[in-house]
Amino acid sequence: MTKRGMTAEDLYQLKYASDPQLSPDGRTVVYVETSIDEEHAYRNHLYVRELAAAEPRALTTGAVRDTYPRWSPDGSQLSFVSKRSGTSQVWLMDATGGEPRQLTFCKAGASTPIWSPDGRYIAFSALLDRGETFHDREGEGEKKATAPKVIHVERMKYKSDDHGYLYEKTRQLALVDVQSGEITALTDGPYHHTVGSWSPDGQWLAITANRTENPDMQHSLDVYLIPIAGGEWKKLTSSNGTFFYPTWSADGKKLAYIGSVSETYLNATQKKVWVYDLESGQQTCVTADWDVQIGDSTIGDVRSPGHPNPGAVWTEDGSALYVIVSERGNSGIYRVSLGGEATRIVGGNRNVYGFTFHEQQQTVIAAISDPLIPGDLYQIDLTTGAERRLTELNRDFFADVELSVPEEIEFTAQDGWNVHGWILKPVGYQPGEKYPLVLQIHGGPHSMYGNTFFHEFQLLAAKGYAVLYTNPRGSFGYGERFMQACCGDYGGKDYLDLMSAVDYACAQFDFVDESRLGVAGGSYGGLMTNWIVGQTNRFKAGVTDRSICNWMSFYGVSDIGYYFSAEEIQANPFTNPEKMWHHSPIRLVANMETPLLIMHGEQDHRCPIDQAEQLYITLKHQGKAPVSFVRFPGASHELSRSGDPEQRVLRLQYTADWFATYMEPKVPSLQQ
Template identity: 45%
Template sequence: MTNLNRALTVEDLTKIAVYSDPQFAPNGESYAFVSTTVNDEKEYQSQIFIQSTTTEPQQWTFGHDKNSHPRYSPDGKSIVFQSTRSGTPQIWLVPVNGGEARQITFFKHGAVNPEWSKDGNYIIFTAELNALDNVQDQKEQSKEERQHEKDQKAQEPIVIDRLKHKSDAKGFHDHKRAQLVLFNIEEKSFKQLTSNNTDHGYEDISPDGNLVLFSANLDDDADYQHTNDLFLLNISTKEVTKLTDGKGAYGNASFSPSGDKIACFGHEYAYSGATLSELFIFDAVTKERACLSESIDLQLGDVMIGDTRMGQSSAGPVWSKNEDKLYLIATDFGATGLYQADLNGNIDVLYKDNNHVFGFTYDDNTDTFILGISTPTNPCNYYLLKNSELTRLTNANAQLLDEVSLADPETITVTAEDGWEIQGWLLHPYGYEEKEKYPLILEIHGGPHAMYGQTFFHELQLLAAKGYVVLYTNPRGSHGYGQDFVDACRTDYGGSDYTDLMTAVDYALDNYDFIDKDRLGVTGGSYGGFMTNWIVGHTNRFKAAVTQRSISNWLSFYGVSDIGYFFTDWELGESRLNNPAKLWEFSPLKYVDNVETPLLIVHGEQDLRCPIEQGEQLFIALKHLKKEVEFVRFPGANHELSRSGNPAMRMERLNHICGWFERYL
């Protein structure tokens, strides 16, 4: 087989433009979006583009800054956005017909996620504030002042008095909380809307501009809970009304065009962290609730896993103009699509193919959608969907895609030991020739409640480019196949999920004679790292393994992870305090004596989700036993290393992974 194009490389990761956050202009004739790239300094930058539905995209922001979250004013004359151009994320305003952007916030700790009131008189945004901060006299710090404060903090002890005192995304928590702030356009004044000692998430504002819909946990015992309620805040009186009942997690909420109803996603943890989201409608006055999705076994929202998705995009629900329909993304059988729900609970597909709809925007005047779509061989593009016809609007990454050869995945269906069907995919190696034998690498996703599927995944394509057959599957515990399936791995880690994976490997060996059964590799991150550790402790059929940001010891994970104190109970059915012996049974560290597979351990030093001590314990145990093991630590990297980590470190990580498999396969 002759390849006309070159093989994909590690460095190509820095050449990919990633699109996100499409936003229709009020006239429905153009839209704004964000493009994130890696600049010459190997740092991320994000720029805002505007495109009419009949012309090429036009870049609106420039430089090495991060410009994002563009939102058109209701009259279409201005765009508000957030930018780091002053050194801290702040809110900026720019006229659509040309002119310089104007900075409107100078908050000490920044301001993010601006949204307009329906009449265009206000902008509401989120700011990190201390209890005594005054929004009227905020002063942005200089670069030198920020560095001085950082140096001071580095010399001070951290006092911890909360159970929830850290998170992988933010690090160790301080006394700042995410508060909602209103900016009056005409008066150029600020008004702090919330002040509770908790983080607040903006959801929407009522059409009459009187009520702000936000999400938070205002319970006194919030530190011990995982609920997220919806609240209505009266802007004039600051009176807060609780909309939900404190039993679940709700979000993605929005008012209907009349303001009479509120739609949202949510659930009440019936299956802990494996619970499918539902679509709810609330009466804005009576607070009565109806579930529109109770008759379908479908995961609402986008839970597709990839390593090139950056920036948020709407998954819905979005109201139709007449309030009789809601539009949303849903996840199903390795793909995501655009769906339509009516108020009687009927849900229909508006668009779905073998790809990944990662976001959309809707214009109610023309009944038109713009969809962001990724495929296994194309990172992203925008498409116009009107009257069921799909028209491509952008040609992102054209130069790179013309240069490289990418593998189209072959979908497989594997019958598990107990008869369940497991979906998976196989990538052929670059330069594939019949009658040749090729090594295979099994990739295992994290979560475990997530989904591999029909989206672009640089790491998978890279391994195929290096000459490997790449096998990736959705074993039980994955999303996309209904509630029973996603719940099936809980309390059974290393059980049927493990045999699902091994059955998939056996299927590949039985059905593809070009795979060399004596050259098998395995890798995965997070839960996929746990499963990699589990595999090498229970079989020696793999000749090389790479475990990434993994779990090796559930006993210590309970106390060191930002989620450990509840995750072990949710997923394993036991906590360290109740049944430590059972947690040890689930721990790969227990089985290190069995490991004969050369193992590379890859871990970020600032990972607070699966802390680096998990990798350290595994390395020391294996090294003490004189096993073939190597440990690669990434300074400053958290759990997101492979997805949104420092670009140079992401490439170095891939070099180590490829080097390990090259050495042993």
């Protein structure tokens, strides 16, 4: 049977599994299946799979978004987060199914439910406005609500690309009684708090928070212990770094967390595993000698970012921890002893983005993607190493679709550093034919391309393009020195890495048509696309998404601008404006002759749309042509990953059409 290539509209057909959670007895896993329905709306449904059974069973169905399932300690109930009432709230249901019961009614919603060890309470978090309490209920006062006449802002961090305009809202924590629904507040004040985990005896809750004197300027994130019965908090870290996901050892004597200590870099420091001994008060970095990134740093465009991170998961005897590690375009699961010895448990050329572990059953359930699989669940037997695939969500769809398999490449940049990446041949590739090539540049810059599914790349391959994607200096996965090498040097050696990648592809692969090159990227990738077309006319077309063009203005309009610029550009507008201007692509507009498509979300708080507006107007005013500007109303910085599905499809269509206009690909015959 002749297969067809990927289309933009195929986004509506793709599914993936995430957030697996094993039951207390280790015999059943609950997980989230994400899809897009006939109305082009996201749907999240909960499924359970008894590991001895042949098929999973749906727990929730219909026009709902149900996420974050968590078992009660006795395995009889499941808590989860759902928007079925209008805002995200905590719900409960019987583990065998049935009608769910709403547990929280917080005005702005609730999230991250964590069961107490005795099953009596659930800790959760909620955004509260100034003067608001957990007892202000969802929907109250909505009929009388009107747009405010004025908003008085006093904080620097008053907006977020994740949550929009926060103004005076802060994330607070509370307990809810599972039976009565009574809520007890645990935190307050002008600080954000994130729930972590309960101590085994149920007496303490480990959380993270920035409770420094000036959270706008001091960007540390500390680990605290809150006594459930009331009393003085215990602060475990020293406000000299950022720490996340605290987890208790089974005996309650130690706490593990992921994070980094750094006075120089906030974003460009690798995360490591730390253990705090509660008896001695000693904090130890157990991966201090391991030059890798703890956690999944892989960039993809099918699964939305922000999947629940299991953190460091303890073995029952407290001698070791299981963690996800990112290295050389792959992410896998490692067992790390308290002495720092690391053993890979789940590896290969793929992307592990979540897992759950059960010691007695010696079982890991991992959520895994690779270049041909958007995201499925696998069971790994830790005794034998045997692996079994539990889901195959896109089997029927892919039966009719031809995918391109990436080829791994490694080359030497101009100054001798090694750079790693991949190239996709066009779908329907024929030896002896010449094909246009698109260089794709990831965002971050501290993230990494890797062995994961990428819908956009497969679409371009189906349209007749070779696709080149690499991890230039600044990327995770190749050690901390490599990751920090772009700081203060945006458009320097990272630019040369990208150009070396193109030189390598043109020299190494005879199917690449050197006269038909395109370049595209989003966020940092958009910045570098802007920079590249200001440095060279080598490319026939460029597509820049949610980009930065002017570091001077970015400083004041981005939700992270004032501190991100200081770290990444190592300058600010007052002490070194010349350096900020030097690294701004808008400075190079006079050199820009490449046809450029500019796309941006109107509600992007990370790289606000003024960046696109400046570039577009300047190019137009200077008579640079052709340039086109596409705006996406309501879209945030996550447009291409978790944005409105129809906008995501339109974005892909605009991208493909722009390259087709200026690069004339030969569409494979199988698509006719």
